[in-house]
Structure formats: structure tokens, C-alpha cells
Amino acid sequence: MISGSLVSGYWVVVPAAGVGKRMGADRPKQYLPLLGRPLLSLTLSNILTWPGLSGIVVALSADDVHFPHLPEAKHPLVHPITGGAERADSVLAALNFLATHASEDTPVLVHDAARPCVALDDISALLSEDVSPIALLAQPASDTVKLSGVEQGCAVVEKTLDRNRIWLAQTPQRAPLGLLHSCLRRGLEQHAAITDESSALELFGHSPQLVPGRRDNIKVTHPADIVLAETILRLRYAPTEEKR
Numbered sequence: 001m002i003s004g005s006l007v008s009g010y011w012v013v014v015p016a017a018g019v020g021k022r023m024g025a026d027r028p029k030q031y032l033p034l035l036g037r038p039l040l041s042l043t044l045s046n047i048l049t050w051p052g053l054s055g056i057v058v059a060l061s062a063d064d065v066h067f068p069h070l071p072e073a074k075h076p077l078v079h080p081i082t083g084g085a086e087r088a089d090s091v092l093a094a095l096n097f098l099a100t101h102a103s104e105d106t107p108v109l110v111h112d113a114a115r116p117c118v119a120l121d122d123i124s125a126l127l128s129e130d131v132s133p134i135a136l137l138a139q140p141a142s143d144t145v146k147l148s149g150v151e152q153g154c155a156v157v158e159k160t161l162d163r164n165r166i167w168l169a170q171t172p173q174r175a176p177l178g179l180l181h182s183c184l185r186r187g188l189e190q191h192a193a194i195t196d197e198s199s200a201l202e203l204f205g206h207s208p209q210l211v212p213g214r215r216d217n218i219k220v221t222h223p224a225d226i227v228l229a230e231t232i233l234r235l236r237y238a239p240t241e242e243k244r
């Protein structure tokens with residue numbers, strides 16, 4: 001149960017400039033059909049329902065020819081920009097744009113285009129005034145977690161980790177615009193390995209709050225994830241009687 005009011009006036013950055021190597025499809029995975037609609041269209045239309053949204057900056061590949069055909073491309077709150085070589089570069093490009101359009105204390109949520117299933121109750125949890133201004137959705141580990149080593153070319157167990165301290169990071173990840181912009185820019189200048197916004201903030205001593213997220217906020221990465229995401233969305237939006 002979410003207590004307290006929700007943060008409003010935030011912007012959402014959507015990194016959508018990837019090529020989807022692990023998907024191995026005939027087009028970037030963000031344009032593959034889910035329930036008959038391009039994945040990115042589902043994610044953007046989901047975000048456009050979030051309360052208190054000021055705008056969306058979507059980072060696209062320089063050679064993206066699909067985006068203009070999405071209905072959301074014409075939405076006044078959606079601002080396309082050109083992304084970069086890696087996800088972090090795309091997020092930085094979006095923050096460079098935002099820095100000329102919003103104040104440094106504006107809350108920013110970064111959400112993967114590849115996560116169309118994020119639920120509104122998770123967004124409300126992340127936007128709660130009770131939550132730290134630097135926070136991320138994450139799934140507490142429910143399986144036993146192994147740290148791997150290599151022996152004779154095979155992955156072997158090096159040790160079992162305490163799963164009570166293991167969380168699988170999701171998105172959105174939230175931070176004030178100026179802080180995230182500075183940490184990401186400086187982290188990339190230092191050639192640090194930055195695979196999410198939290199890791200850029202951690203580089204400079206920040207400890208983002210972990211907000212428990214639903215297991216069905218999956219990142220569509222491999223071919224099997226398409227059917228899984230469609231099943232999640234069908235169950236999410238099916239009429240009540242069909243959910244039994």
C-alpha cells in the first residue's frame with residue numbers, strides 16, 4: 001500500500017537506440033510486434049499513463065527508420081533525440097537534451113524501451129514521496145545465487161552468495177536531473193563500466209534506494225521473452241472474469 005503523495009513534474013528518459021543483438025531478429029527488438037503493436041509503442045503508451053509526467057525523451061539510433069511510424073511519435077510529450085553507442089551514451093544524450101529544458105532538481109526516471117510490462121503500482125511505489133530521490137525498482141532474488149568461476153573452460157560454482165542481499169536491478173531508475181547528468185558524464189569520461197543509472201551514482205558515493213518491483217517487469221532480451229511479455233500483458237489487461 002503506497003502511503004503519502006507522489007512526486008510529479010518528472011521526465012522519463014527511454015533508451016531505445018539498441019540493435020537487439022541477443023534477440024537476433026530482422027529489426028531492432030524495440031520494433032518487434034507484441035500483441036500486434038511494436039514493443040516501443042507499448043512502452044511509450046504505458047509511460048503516457050503515469051501520473052504527474054512532464055515529458056518523455058526517447059533516445060533513438062541515428063539510422064532508426066521505424067519511430068516516425070509509431071502513433072506516439074506525434075504525441076506532444078514525446079521528444080526523440082539521437083542516442084549513442086552504448087545504453088549509457090544514449091541516456092547521457094537524453095540528459096544533455098533535458099539539461100536545456102528542465103531544472104537541475106527535476107526528477108528523472110530512466111526506463112528501458114525493452115520493459116513494456118512495468119505496472120502502475122510499481123511506478124507509484126517508485127514515485128512515492130516516502131522514497132529517496134535516488135532509487136530504482138529491483139527484484140529481490142528468490143532463487144539460490146551462485147558466483148561462477150571457470151574450470152577447464154566450464155562455468156563452475158565458486159561460491160553461493162547470501163540471496164537475502166541480492167537484488168536484480170530493473171527500471172525505472174530515479175534521480176534528480178543534475179546529479180544523474182553529472183555522475184553519468186563523469187563516469188563515462190573515466191571509462192567506467194556503467195550498465196544502469198544506479199551504477200553511475202554509486203561511482204560517486206551514492207546509495208540508491210532499492211524499491212521492490214514485480215517479477216513481471218521483464219526486460220525483453222531473448223526471443224522467448226516476446227511470448228512471455230505477451231502473456232503478461234494479456235493477463236494484465238484481460239477482463240476480470242478471464243483472469244480467474
Ligand SMILES: Nc1ccn([C@@H]2O[C@H](COP(=O)(O)OP(=O)(O)OP(=O)(O)O)[C@@H](O)[C@H]2O)c(=O)n1
Pocket residue numbers: 014015016017018019020021022023029030059083084085086087088090091112113114115219220221
Ligand atoms: N546503444 C544503446 C544500447 C541499448 N539501448 C537501449 O537500452 C535498453 C536496454 O538495453 P538492451 O536490453 O541490452 O537492448 P539492446 O542493446 O538492443 O540488446 P542487445 O544487448 O542484445 O543488443 C534497450 O531499450 C535498448 O534499446 C540504447 O538506448 N542505446
Ligand SMILES: C[C@](O)(CO)[C@H](O)COP(=O)(O)O
Pocket residue numbers: 087112168169170171195196197219
Ligand atoms: C538497466 C538494466 O535494465 C537494469 O537491469 C540493465 O542493466 C540493462 O542491461 P542491458 O544489457 O543494456 O540490457
